[in-house]
Amino acid sequence: MDREMVGNASRGRLQVEVRRHGVSSVVSPTGELDHHTAELLREPLEGCVREGDARVVVDCSGLDFCDSTGLNVLLGARLKAEAAGGAIHLAAMTPVVARVFEITGAGAVFTVHDTLDSALAD
Secondary structure (H helix, E strand, C coil), rough: CEEEEEEEECCCCCEEECCCCCEEEEEEEEEEEEECCCCCCCHHHHHHHHHHCCCCEEEEEHHHEECHHHCCCCHHHHHHHHHHHCEEEEEECCCCHHHHHHHHCCCHEEEECCCCCHHHHC
Protein backbone atom coordinates (compact mmCIF):
# COMPACT_ATOMS: atom_id res chain seq x y z
CA MET A 1 0.00 0.00 0.00
CA ASP A 2 1.45 3.32 -1.08
CA ARG A 3 1.19 5.61 1.94
CA GLU A 4 3.00 8.89 2.00
CA MET A 5 2.42 11.15 4.98
CA VAL A 6 0.87 14.42 3.88
CA GLY A 7 0.12 15.96 7.26
CA ASN A 8 -1.44 15.65 10.66
CA ALA A 9 -2.92 17.84 13.34
CA SER A 10 -4.16 17.44 16.88
CA ARG A 11 -6.43 19.40 19.16
CA GLY A 12 -7.14 17.74 22.48
CA ARG A 13 -9.72 15.08 21.81
CA LEU A 14 -9.25 14.80 18.03
CA GLN A 15 -6.26 13.99 15.88
CA VAL A 16 -6.38 14.10 12.09
CA GLU A 17 -3.90 12.47 9.75
CA VAL A 18 -3.88 13.03 5.99
CA ARG A 19 -1.98 10.82 3.58
CA ARG A 20 -2.00 9.95 -0.09
CA HIS A 21 -2.87 6.54 -1.42
CA GLY A 22 -2.58 6.43 -5.20
CA VAL A 23 -5.14 8.85 -6.63
CA SER A 24 -7.00 9.16 -3.32
CA SER A 25 -6.36 11.14 -0.20
CA VAL A 26 -7.12 9.41 3.08
CA VAL A 27 -8.21 11.58 5.99
CA SER A 28 -8.15 9.71 9.31
CA PRO A 29 -9.76 11.47 12.28
CA THR A 30 -9.18 9.78 15.64
CA GLY A 31 -11.08 10.65 18.80
CA GLU A 32 -14.16 12.81 19.28
CA LEU A 33 -15.59 14.85 16.41
CA ASP A 34 -17.79 17.55 17.89
CA HIS A 35 -18.39 21.30 18.12
CA HIS A 36 -14.99 21.88 19.72
CA THR A 37 -12.94 19.79 17.27
CA ALA A 38 -14.81 20.00 13.95
CA GLU A 39 -12.56 22.70 12.45
CA LEU A 40 -9.62 20.34 12.79
CA LEU A 41 -11.33 18.01 10.32
CA ARG A 42 -12.87 20.70 8.10
CA GLU A 43 -9.52 22.25 7.20
CA PRO A 44 -7.83 19.13 5.76
CA LEU A 45 -10.99 17.97 3.98
CA GLU A 46 -11.41 21.32 2.26
CA GLY A 47 -7.67 21.41 1.57
CA CYS A 48 -7.87 18.08 -0.27
CA VAL A 49 -10.75 19.41 -2.37
CA ARG A 50 -8.90 22.67 -3.11
CA GLU A 51 -5.85 20.70 -4.23
CA GLY A 52 -8.02 18.89 -6.75
CA ASP A 53 -8.15 15.46 -5.16
CA ALA A 54 -10.83 13.61 -7.10
CA ARG A 55 -11.53 11.26 -4.24
CA VAL A 56 -11.16 11.73 -0.51
CA VAL A 57 -11.69 8.75 1.76
CA VAL A 58 -12.50 9.48 5.40
CA ASP A 59 -11.33 6.56 7.53
CA CYS A 60 -13.85 6.63 10.39
CA SER A 61 -12.40 3.63 12.24
CA GLY A 62 -10.78 5.84 14.87
CA LEU A 63 -13.82 7.99 15.65
CA ASP A 64 -15.23 7.44 19.13
CA PHE A 65 -17.96 10.07 18.76
CA CYS A 66 -19.55 12.29 16.12
CA ASP A 67 -22.19 14.94 16.81
CA SER A 68 -24.23 17.08 14.44
CA THR A 69 -21.37 19.56 13.97
CA GLY A 70 -19.07 16.76 12.82
CA LEU A 71 -21.77 15.45 10.54
CA ASN A 72 -22.20 18.92 9.03
CA VAL A 73 -18.44 19.15 8.36
CA LEU A 74 -18.62 15.90 6.40
CA LEU A 75 -21.76 16.98 4.53
CA GLY A 76 -20.23 20.35 3.67
CA ALA A 77 -17.04 18.71 2.40
CA ARG A 78 -19.15 16.35 0.30
CA LEU A 79 -20.93 19.26 -1.38
CA LYS A 80 -17.66 21.09 -2.10
CA ALA A 81 -16.06 17.92 -3.46
CA GLU A 82 -18.99 17.19 -5.74
CA ALA A 83 -19.05 20.79 -6.99
CA ALA A 84 -15.38 20.35 -7.93
CA GLY A 85 -16.06 17.03 -9.67
CA GLY A 86 -14.81 14.86 -6.81
CA ALA A 87 -16.30 12.74 -4.06
CA ILE A 88 -16.04 12.06 -0.35
CA HIS A 89 -16.20 8.38 0.64
CA LEU A 90 -16.61 7.13 4.19
CA ALA A 91 -14.97 3.93 5.41
CA ALA A 92 -14.94 1.69 8.47
CA MET A 93 -17.53 3.49 10.57
CA THR A 94 -17.64 2.51 14.22
CA PRO A 95 -21.11 1.53 15.48
CA VAL A 96 -21.59 4.79 17.39
CA VAL A 97 -20.77 6.88 14.31
CA ALA A 98 -22.80 4.66 12.00
CA ARG A 99 -25.78 5.20 14.30
CA VAL A 100 -25.60 8.99 13.82
CA PHE A 101 -25.66 8.50 10.04
CA GLU A 102 -28.52 6.02 10.35
CA ILE A 103 -30.66 8.28 12.55
CA THR A 104 -30.16 11.34 10.34
CA GLY A 105 -30.31 9.54 7.00
CA ALA A 106 -26.96 11.09 6.05
CA GLY A 107 -25.55 7.69 5.15
CA ALA A 108 -27.74 7.72 2.04
CA VAL A 109 -25.84 10.66 0.50
CA PHE A 110 -22.35 9.19 0.95
CA THR A 111 -20.65 6.19 -0.55
CA VAL A 112 -19.97 4.13 2.57
CA HIS A 113 -17.49 1.24 2.65
CA ASP A 114 -17.15 -1.43 5.33
CA THR A 115 -13.36 -1.15 5.39
CA LEU A 116 -10.67 1.30 4.33
CA ASP A 117 -9.18 -1.34 2.03
CA SER A 118 -12.49 -1.75 0.20
CA ALA A 119 -12.83 2.02 -0.17
CA LEU A 120 -9.35 2.27 -1.68
CA ALA A 121 -9.91 -0.69 -3.98
CA ASP A 122 -13.22 0.63 -5.30
